[in-house]
Amino acid sequence: MVELSDGTVPAATVGRLPYYLRALRDLAAEGVDLTSSTELAERSGVSSAQLRKDLSYLGSFGTRGVGYDVESLASYITVALGLETEHRLAIVGIGNLGHALANYSGYATRGFQVVALLDASPDVVGTRVAGVMVEHVREVAEVIERERVSMVVLALPGHGAQDVADAVVGSGVREILNFAPIALQVPDDVVVRSVDVGGELQILAFHAATRAAAL
Numbered sequence: 001m002v003e004l005s006d007g008t009v010p011a012a013t014v015g016r017l018p019y020y021l022r023a024l025r026d027l028a029a030e031g032v033d034l035t036s037s038t039e040l041a042e043r044s045g046v047s048s049a050q051l052r053k054d055l056s057y058l059g060s061f062g063t064r065g066v067g068y069d070v071e072s073l074a075s076y077i078t079v080a081l082g083l084e085t086e087h088r089l090a091i092v093g094i095g096n097l098g099h100a101l102a103n104y105s106g107y108a109t110r111g112f113q114v115v116a117l118l119d120a121s122p123d124v125v126g127t128r129v130a131g132v133m134v135e136h137v138r139e140v141a142e143v144i145e146r147e148r149v150s151m152v153v154l155a156l157p158g159h160g161a162q163d164v165a166d167a168v169v170g171s172g173v174r175e176i177l178n179f180a181p182i183a184l185q186v187p188d189d190v191v192v193r194s195v196d197v198g199g200e201l202q203i204l205a206f207h208a209a210t211r212a213a214a215l
């Protein structure tokens with residue numbers, strides 16, 4: 001039994017596990033049964049020392065001179081990440097971003113299913129996106145209960161996001177992926193992961209500026 005939630009596994013390690021899992025699944029799809037830390041690290045975009053350290057937090061894996069068993073390590077990480085049971089997602093805010101997220105086809109293979117879409121606009125409510133009917137955000141609590149939603153993605157403007165987050169948390173959801181440009185206030189037992197493409201691009205711009213300054 002792996003316990004990732006008790007703080008014994010560093011957050012940065014947890015953040016890299018999905019990359020290891022994806023690399024392992026690619027290897028399995030290619031018919032590879034055994035892999036080395038060098039190969040798995042290379043495919044995951046980390047050093048092999050980092051990979052070995054990360055995996056050491058989860059337990060003891062691999063046989064010296066033989067490598068890692070692809071299937072069993074993938075299963076172990078799948079369990080560690082809580083992906084052996086499917087997570088049911090709701091997306092709130094079905095504009096440009098919400099449409100793109102709803103239509104993303106990669107959820108199923110990674111343990112997720114989009115079961116509910118919500119918006120506030122009459123232009124969108126009642127339409128179907130990726131096969132799911134968009135419902136009004138005022139019904140978010142009922143929808144979460146009916147569809148047994150376990151995670152919510154917020155893709156609405158910043159000004160409405162806190163109210164929606166409060167309703168979502170009030171309905172029992174403890175994991176939120178936030179694209180709205182605000183820092184959400186949530187209780188301590190709620191995990192919010194915020195995505196900021198603009199911020200990531202600014203970091204790349206910093207590296208570009210640093211490289212240019214060094215020339």
Ligand SMILES: NC(=O)c1ccc[n+]([C@@H]2O[C@H](COP(=O)([O-])OP(=O)(O)OC[C@H]3O[C@@H](n4cnc5c(N)ncnc54)[C@H](O)[C@@H]3O)[C@@H](O)[C@H]2O)c1
Pocket residue numbers: 092093094095096097098118119120121124137155156157158160161164178179180181195196197198
């Ligand atoms: N974090 C990132 O990297 C990133 C990237 C792109 C967009 N965004 C943010 O994501 C949000 C959506 O962007 P977009 O381009 O899809 O905008 P958009 O205007 O196309 O869509 C926003 C949608 O949210 C709906 N909405 C507004 N208030 C709502 C409420 N209270 N409850 C439910 N739905 C509501 C609108 O009706 C609309 O359909 C914006 O806040 C934007 O800043 C973030």
